Amino acid sequence: MSSFLTRRLATIVPTLLFVTMLIFGLQQLLPGDPAVVLAGEDRDPNVVAYLQQKLHLDQPLPIRYLYWLGGVLRGDLGESLRMQKPVTALIAEKLPVTLELAAIAIVIALVIGIPAGIVSAIAKGTAWDYAANAVALWGLSTPNFWLGIMMILLFSVSLGWLPASGYVSPFEDWRGNLAAMIMPAFVLGNAIAAVLMRHTRSAMLQVLSSDYVRTARAKGLDERVVVLKHALRNAMTPIITLGALELGTLLSGAVLTEQVFTIPGFGKLIVDAVFNRDYAVVQGVVLFTATAYIALNLLADIAYFLVNPRLRG
Amino acid sequence: MTITRLTRGFGAALGLAAVLASAPMQAQTLRFGLAEDPDVLDPTLARTFVGRIVFAALCDKLFDIDEKLAIVPQLAQSYAWSPDGKALTIKVRPGVTFHDGEKLDAAAVKFNIERHKTMAGSNRRGELALVTGVDVVDPMTARLNLSAPFSPLLAQLADRAGMMVSPKAAQAAGDKFGANPVCSGPFKFVERVAQDKIVLERYPGYWNKSQIFLEKVIYLPIVDATVRLANLKSGQLDFIERMAPSDVAALKTDSRFKISKITEIGYQGITMNVGKSELAKTNPIGRDPRVREAFELALDRDGIVQVVMEGEATVGNQWVAPDNPYYAKNVPIPKRDVARAKALLAEAGVPNPTVTLMTPTTSDAQKIAQVVQAMVKDAGFDVKIQSTEFATSLDLADKGQYEAYVLAWSGRADPDGNVYSFDACKQPLNYAGYCKQEIDDLLNKSRTAGDLAERKKAYDQIAAVVLKDRPIVYLFHRHWLWAYTAKLSGLRTIPDGLVRVQGLKFN
Numbered sequence: 040m041s042s043f044l045t046r047r048l049a050t051i052v053p054t055l056l057f058v059t060m061l062i063f064g065l066q067q068l069l070p071g072d073p074a075v076v077l078a079g080e081d082r083d084p085n086v087v088a089y090l091q092q093k094l095h096l097d098q099p100l101p102i103r104y105l106y107w108l109g110g111v112l113r114g115d116l117g118e119s120l121r122m123q124k125p126v127t128a129l130i131a132e133k134l135p136v137t138l139e140l141a142a143i144a145i146v147i148a149l150v151i152g153i154p155a156g157i158v159s160a161i162a163k164g165t166a167w168d169y170a171a172n173a174v175a176l177w178g179l180s181t182p183n184f185w186l187g188i189m190m191i192l193l194f195s196v197s198l199g200w201l202p203a204s205g206y207v208s209p210f211e212d213w214r215g216n217l218a219a220m221i222m223p224a225f226v227l228g229n230a231i232a233a234v235l236m237r238h239t240r241s242a243m244l245q246v247l248s249s250d251y252v253r254t255a256r257a258k259g260l261d262e263r264v265v266v267l268k269h270a271l272r273n274a275m276t277p278i279i280t281l282g283a284l285e286l287g288t289l290l291s292g293a294v295l296t297e298q299v300f301t302i303p304g305f306g307k308l309i310v311d312a313v314f315n316r317d318y319a320v321v322q323g324v325v326l327f328t329a330t331a332y333i334a335l336n337l338l339a340d341i342a343y344f345l346v347n348p349r350l351r352g
Numbered sequence: 353m354t355i356t357r358l359t360r361g362f363g364a365a366l367g368l369a370a371v372l373a374s375a376p377m378q379a380q381t382l383r384f385g386l387a388e389d390p391d392v393l394d395p396t397l398a399r400t401f402v403g404r405i406v407f408a409a410l411c412d413k414l415f416d417i418d419e420k421l422a423i424v425p426q427l428a429q430s431y432a433w434s435p436d437g438k439a440l441t442i443k444v445r446p447g448v449t450f451h452d453g454e455k456l457d458a459a460a461v462k463f464n465i466e467r468h469k470t471m472a473g474s475n476r477r478g479e480l481a482l483v484t485g486v487d488v489v490d491p492m493t494a495r496l497n498l499s500a501p502f503s504p505l506l507a508q509l510a511d512r513a514g515m516m517v518s519p520k521a522a523q524a525a526g527d528k529f530g531a532n533p534v535c536s537g538p539f540k541f542v543e544r545v546a547q548d549k550i551v552l553e554r555y556p557g558y559w560n561k562s563q564i565f566l567e568k569v570i571y572l573p574i575v576d577a578t579v580r581l582a583n584l585k586s587g588q589l590d591f592i593e594r595m596a597p598s599d600v601a602a603l604k605t606d607s608r609f610k611i612s613k614i615t616e617i618g619y620q621g622i623t624m625n626v627g628k629s630e631l632a633k634t635n636p637i638g639r640d641p642r643v644r645e646a647f648e649l650a651l652d653r654d655g656i657v658q659v660v661m662e663g664e665a666t667v668g669n670q671w672v673a674p675d676n677p678y679y680a681k682n683v684p685i686p687k688r689d690v691a692r693a694k695a696l697l698a699e700a701g702v703p704n705p706t707v708t709l710m711t712p713t714t715s716d717a718q719k720i721a722q723v724v725q726a727m728v729k730d731a732g733f734d735v736k737i738q739s740t741e742f743a744t745s746l747d748l749a750d751k752g753q754y755e756a757y758v759l760a761w762s763g764r765a766d767p768d769g770n771v772y773s774f775d776a777c778k779q780p781l782n783y784a785g786y787c788k789q790e791i792d793d794l795l796n797k798s799r800t801a802g803d804l805a806e807r808k809k810a811y812d813q814i815a816a817v818v819l820k821d822r823p824i825v826y827l828f829h830r831h832w833l834w835a836y837t838a839k840l841s842g843l844r845t846i847p848d849g850l851v852r853v854q855g856l857k858f859n
Contacts, residue, residue: 071743079399083478195586203582303548
């Protein structure tokens with residue numbers, strides 16, 4: 040175990056180092072001098088020169104990289120020049136918002152996707168099946184931003200039920216928070232629900248035609264018990280893996296959804312930072328995300344190791 | 353069974369959405385939808401137009417401008433120029449306090465002007481370049497000394513360079529002042545959540561408090577114009593700035609809302625590379641003024657305004673709008689004349705010139721480019737539109753790697769702010785690379801001339817030359833479009849596009 044862990048951890052250091060180089064290098068490919076963009080409409084040459092110095096833009100690329108890496112190693116991701124706030128503080132402020140959005144979206148996806156998949160599997164070939172399939176196809180093919188605007192027009196402008204955009208902290212007002220989150224979470228969860236529905240359906244169809252289900256039915260078990268207890272449990276395994284994979288989709292989907300609904304989360308942070316050439320923020324956020332992925336991968340590997348005795352050798 | 357349960361669950365979810373209906377509006381709280389997220393709220397460092405909208409409630413200035421662009425005292429009580437125009441004596445308004453209770457006096461004015469001039473990264477240094485120092489004449493009188501007469505100074509002091517912050521708070525906070533600004537405006541800073549909201553509340557010690565009826569102002573940046581309007585319609589916002597021209601007609605018929613508009617002090621135009629780089633000499637539109645004249649003659653400005661802005665703009669051909677006192681009447685808006693344009697192109701020996709038109713990706717700029725492309729085609733131009741992300745386009749413009757560029761300017765109250773940096777040799781915003789000694793001389797004359805008639809004469813002379821050389825082909829001046837709940841009254845329409853909170857109230 041310990042040797043496995045040591046080996047696994049040892050590979051993380053070069054991976055992370057490579058990631059920092061990649062983030063830094065790709066960022067430099069963005070055209071446009073960040074100092075010129077940050078200097079605003081007037082673009083006073085004194086201000087541009089000051090910003091270039093402050094951002095170390097007057098130094099060669101490797102030196103700039105080392106400046107940044109040195110900060111990262113000390114836990115300092117730099118400061119947003121536009122917002123005058125440390126990047127770490129911005130991440131701490133925005134991450135919970137996006138995590139909440141993603142969590143609600145996953146719940147919505149599960150609540151819609153799995154029952155719909157089960158229904159269309161047990162009612163295969165009926166109107167219910169076709170309806171569920173049509174809805175799934177619609178969910179898969181509807182662009183996030185369009186659905187978002189349409190929902191705003193319906194639920195906020197016409198019906199006046201929900202706020203059109205914005206964010207309220209759940210600690211301030213949980214009702215307001217839920218009201219603000221439900222539309223963006225639905226938009227985000229909608230596409231994933233469709234994927235989940237399709238997979239649940241095929242997994243269920245496969246399981247329902249297997250021998251042990253026939254045996255269960257032959258025993259005279261209630262159909263409800265057969266479907267929910269015997270079939271669904273086995274069908275769920277690939278779906279759980281899929282759900283975990285879809286977390287990545289959620290984070291990238293959040294970028295668009297947060298723009299449409301003006302939710303001050305991770306996605307909006309990074310998009311605004313790219314357009315404003317707020318390098319420190321872009322680098323910090325991407326590094327944080329990459330590190331989180333690597334850490335999750337490591338945890339998955341460890342879990343796999345614990346579950347699978349063959350790896351322990 | 354499962355199906356009925358599902359239906360029930362769906363019904364319950366819809367019910368929940370209905371229960372979560374929006375909270376009731378608080379009285380006298382103005383929720384204001386901004387088109388962008390402001391940058392740092394420090395008047396010395398601030399760089400964006402949208403930030404100035406927030407400052408209008410947060411930080412008073414020595415001077416302000418009114419509906420007619422006239423300069424009126426705000427924190428100054430009165431002012432006087434020395435006979436040689438090299439000293440401006442300002443009497444400070446008595447009884448003004450900052451949000452931390454400190455008093456505004458001549459020493460505070462001196463501190464602020466020096467802070468603008470010396471702070472690292474100050475964006476005001478250029479605006480106050482000619483101010484050499486500030487004398488405290490008596491506790492309530494300050495004198496700004498200049499190295500040369502500079503007429504636009506009052507207009508500069510009617511913007512961020514004239515904003516006064518509490519010296520005590522500024523000294524304590526250093527370059528972090530913008531995180532918790534302390535000014536002397538009608539509203540004081542409460543909190544800011546980046547990209548989400550800026551909350552201000554009424555300052556009870558405001559010097560002009562009889563004009564303040566609101567208790568709170570919350571600024572919410574919402575970039576998408578459709579979403580901003582949806583928030584207004586659904587009651588989440590009371591006021592939105594920069595509504596899309598295409599939404600005006602529909603909202604006009606809705607009695608729950610009002611729309612106000614005013615022509616901006618800025619402009620929309622097409623900058624031509626006439627000397628920024630070698631590229632200027634190698635393409636017809638940069639090389640030959642006749643080709644640029646033909647380009648302008650092929651444009652139908654009314655048509656552009658109708659198609660691009662749905663009529664919500666004023667056509668123009670200069671750096672100020674036709675109703676501005678500094679508009680040069682000797683250079684009127686040219687009528688479209690395709691035959692003359694063709695003749696000019698033939699004369700220049702390029703009947704079918706190719707022009708690459710660099711265009712930022714905003715929808716207005718894209719529409720302008722497409723309409724212009726179609727119009728000048730009639731005269732023989734072959735325009736290729738090069739859509740470029742804004743920051744990249746600035747970079748290319750700065751390096752002179754473009755032929756023509758669709759670019760807007762938000763405008764300044766004094767015409768100097770709309771023309772000097774663009775047309776004087778080697779100025780930072782002179783993307784055209786335009787440089788003529790006689791224009792530099794005239795521009796400097798316009799800065800030193802004391803009275804309006806004399807300055808106007810200088811601008812007329814500048815217009816006669818520059819508008820013929822066409823480093824920028826000016827197209828139109830947008831309307832600032834504000835939409836707000838009909839319950840709100842007291843809005844003043846000032847051409848700088850900033851919303852004064854004084855006088856605003858809910859009925």
